[in-house]
Amino acid sequence: MSTTFQLDTSTSRAHPTPQPMRRLTVPEIQRRKAAGKTAQPLVMLTAYTARQAQLLDAHCDMLLVGDSLGQVIYGLPTTLQVTLDMMIAHGAAVVRGSYHSVVIVDMPFGSYEQSPQQAYASAARVMAETGCAAVKLEGGAAMAETIAFLVQRGIPVMGHVGLTPQAVNALGGYGARGRTQLEHEKIVADGQAVQNAGAFAVVIEGVVEPIAVALTQSLEIPTIGIGASAQCDGQVLVTEDMLGMFERVPRFVKRYGTIAETISAAAELYAKEVRERSFPGAEQVYSAE
Template structure:
């Protein structure tokens, strides 16, 4: 959006201090990023959830660094004035620091991200610290961490007992101390998320973590019901049902082709038409006809 001033990590911390909620949405390609920016979203996350909603996998684990670079670059072209965070995919930041930094470099230089997101708490704090020291903003992610779903026993709400709540608090503080500019809390009890939010000086971004986080993030395809079949989620609110609209639009197109109702007279060209009278071929008329 022309004239829009993108957020930065200093402004986000000020938003927390002032009690101004931060809006965040996932996007995975040029048109979805452009639409999100036009809707004045604060931040875009190029999540490895693209494995589920774009690439057709049943988890985020098969998503590669090449996948993330490709989709982040597409999003960056569509949202030139929005702060963009890219996920580090499965097992790209658990080996040597040098290998982790190579992945970060690719997301920043080739993908044009402004920051990276890593899943995990205290166990990855040293890696977070080294990435931050290299000059790259890091968004933490604790609670339900989809890349570890096989280890934690499925998609389960976190922080339901005192011991688990204390673990989450330790992880959040470890990420803050390591230099993370914010922390995503996914599928965390509202009570635990509220305590973490109050304890940290950096923003918390909730997804299924209740009402008291400093911001919220949801998946593009969830808020728009852009899937088939769509699986309802308790923590998601549907703002538009474009999945049904897309299906119905395509079905109508198929019917009209079968019935020879499309193309109609207004969609065709004849030798008798004069170019000036025929009207634009594409959009504003400034575009070239393919092959011309």
């Protein structure tokens, strides 16, 4: 079951009202992969607002409050400028707007790399102030100690290997990773390190397909692909990319809608009616009676 909507007559906004149901849990997500197989692939999309969460919740197993909000919401050039306060504000909104999905919040750049202790302080804030179920952090073997530190203290962690956007300067861009044997071996080792450290799942981003397939087959935890392979245990996309909000998107994105065109057309019609004084009409004004 998912969310139904009641109309708040004082604000004319839809607010979610939970049906009798239970939210999915991190252990349930992890158990979806059994004996190396995931019978029903996991569905994950990004969400940044309560309303967006309401609309996506019924269709997803997980909602990711991604640091991609820096570019999608704030118009920043990369994810590096995203702050912990930003992630917490949007994470709390998504939790309020959902009742079914496991909500996972990205740890932003600079909030966890210094030490496991720094990571714990940041993650504890995120968990306490948003109500989310887990955090996600980038990095493989280099972050294994930090992942283990968090998991041992009750904070579920999703890993992220391959193309890691927070390391865009070190990587030299957003190109696909794993084209050399050395890089291939490193990504596979990173996936194993993340699993061994206790992560419940791992995002595999922007890698050549054989790496994604090899990791999915070798890991006991679910793999979530983005620019990886349909053979991964699940998939994630940035929702705005999938809906067609932007003209330019990575090659691995499939557009399932053309929402930018819909918004532009609606704004054009609104502007026309305002300028010709046909809006507001009789239905939108209050009479003196």
